[in-house]
Amino acid sequence: MTARILDGKAIAAGLRARLAERVATLPFSPGLRVVRVGEDPASGVYVRNKDKAATAAGFDSATIHLPADTSEAQLLATIAQLNADPAVDGILVQLPLPPQIRTEAAIAAVDPAKDVDGFHPLNAGLLAAGQPRLVPCTPRGVMHILAEAGVPLRGARAVVLGRSQIVGRPMAQLLLGADCTVTIAHSRTRDLPAECRRADILVAAVGRPEMVRRDWIAPGATVIDVGINRRPDGKLVGDVAYAEAAEVAGAITPVPGGVGPMTIACLLENTLDAAIARRGAA
Ligand SMILES: Nc1nc(=O)c2c([nH]1)NC[C@@H]1CN(c3ccc(C(=O)N[C@@H](CCC(=O)O)C(=O)O)cc3)C=[N+]21
Numbered sequence: 001m002t003a004r005i006l007d008g009k010a011i012a013a014g015l016r017a018r019l020a021e022r023v024a025t026l027p028f029s030p031g032l033r034v035v036r037v038g039e040d041p042a043s044g045v046y047v048r049n050k051d052k053a054a055t056a057a058g059f060d061s062a063t064i065h066l067p068a069d070t071s072e073a074q075l076l077a078t079i080a081q082l083n084a085d086p087a088v089d090g091i092l093v094q095l096p097l098p099p100q101i102r103t104e105a106a107i108a109a110v111d112p113a114k115d116v117d118g119f120h121p122l123n124a125g126l127l128a129a130g131q132p133r134l135v136p137c138t139p140r141g142v143m144h145i146l147a148e149a150g151v152p153l154r155g156a157r158a159v160v161l162g163r164s165q166i167v168g169r170p171m172a173q174l175l176l177g178a179d180c181t182v183t184i185a186h187s188r189t190r191d192l193p194a195e196c197r198r199a200d201i202l203v204a205a206v207g208r209p210e211m212v213r214r215d216w217i218a219p220g221a222t223v224i225d226v227g228i229n230r231r232p233d234g235k236l237v238g239d240v241a242y243a244e245a246a247e248v249a250g251a252i253t254p255v256p257g258g259v260g261p262m263t264i265a266c267l268l269e270n271t272l273d274a275a276i277a278r279r280g281a282a
Contacts, residue, residue: 001219003249004149006148010140011148014276016057023058030275031060032116032267033082037157038068039077042230043162047094050264060087060118072101078136089278090116090271095166098149113278116270120167127173134270139171140264142203143178149251151201151222154179161212161239162205163206167226171203192216195271204239213238220250226259265273 023030032054036047047063054061064078075093082088091105091114107115112122118136126133146153157178162168168184176182187196187206196202198215204212205226217223225237238255246252253259 001222001250002005003246005246006145006149006222006224006253006258008253008258009056009256010259010266011145012141015042015144015262016053016268019043019265019272020057021274026090026275028275028279029058029060029089030271031085031088032062032092032271033088034061034063034092034094035064035066035075035078035082036094037066037070037101038179040094040096041095043094046204053264054268054271059268059271063175063229067278068098070101072105075101075106079106079109083109083114088114089275090114090267091197092117092267094107114138114274116267117166118170118270118272124165127170130177132177134274135174135271136166136170136225137266137278138167138205138259138263139174140172140266140269141259142226143174144262144266145224145253145259146201146222148158149222151251153201156200157198158203159183159185160205161192161196162203162207162226164205167205170228171205175203176202184257184264193254206239209237210239210241214241214244214248217248217279219248221248223249224259225253225255228255265270 002120026136034047037160051061082091089109098102108118112120115123115134118134118267123134123200157176160168160172163184168183172184189195193216199221201222209229223245225238229239236256
């Protein structure tokens with residue numbers, strides 16, 4: 001068998017087009033502000049792509065770039081200004097942050113109503129309580145891909161590989177909310193390959209290049225690769241050994257062109273949701 005390729009790039013383009021149509025009907029431009037501290041190189045590409053996508057879809061998007069030696073107090077003051085600015089609907093503090101800033105402090109400083117990353121403990125807690133409000137972009141994007149691909153969720157066995165606050169945990173909550181039987185596996189899981197082989201839907205989000213091999217995948221399973229790792233030779237690879245996995249899986253997302261573009265489209269979707277919730281327009 002050779003797997004169906006789940007084209008996240010195309011699905012993201014469709015989603016962005018629908019969002020742009022909705023934005024065009026609003027009496028305002030939803031405001032998105034990305035706060036970047038320092039020069040993390042991976043963040044550079046991401047911030048540029050996001051800014052381009054947001055502007056093209058009619059959002060009022062801008063990046064606030066602070067120097068690498070910004071103090072935590074200075075960052076919190078910048079966030080407070082954005083919280084207070086009525087034109088700003090969505091705030092994203094780009095991670096990773098430099099070591100002098102506590103990530104939890106920055107995340108907790110964002111007004112939960114403007115937290116378009118869905119990282120604030122209030123939004124994480126609401127999701128865990130089964131009352132999702134603003135949901136992290138990458139897991140939201142994965143749910144769109146599964147829906148577009150027509151993957152049955154009710155009663156399906158889903159294994160999420162990775163337990164981060166950003167992807168693994170919220171991903172598991174969304175799949176549970178869609179009536180999957182969910183396992184969260186991680187670096188300390190005993191016999192990881194056997195655990196993964198039980199999955200109808202396998203979501204790999206560990207950040208280890210090509211860790212998931214052919215024999216970790218049940219024939220016909222849907223494989224979602226969240227990893228974006230740059231190899232020493234410059235090539236972008238996922239957490240899944242793509243070529244061999246595609247020989248057993250029923251469907252698989254590529255890297256690049258899979259989950260990554262969905263993350264950006266869902267950032268716009270969250271920003272539109274936040275804008276409508278805040279301003280009461282429809
Ligand atoms: N507060 C915060 N929120 C984030 O969502 C966040 C963050 N910080 N820090 C960095 C990571 C990384 N991230 C990516 C999103 C899309 C692509 C993407 O579109 N990738 C393209 C390839 C781009 C390329 O060629 O490098 C693809 O997979 O096809 C990549 C990376 C969001 N992040």
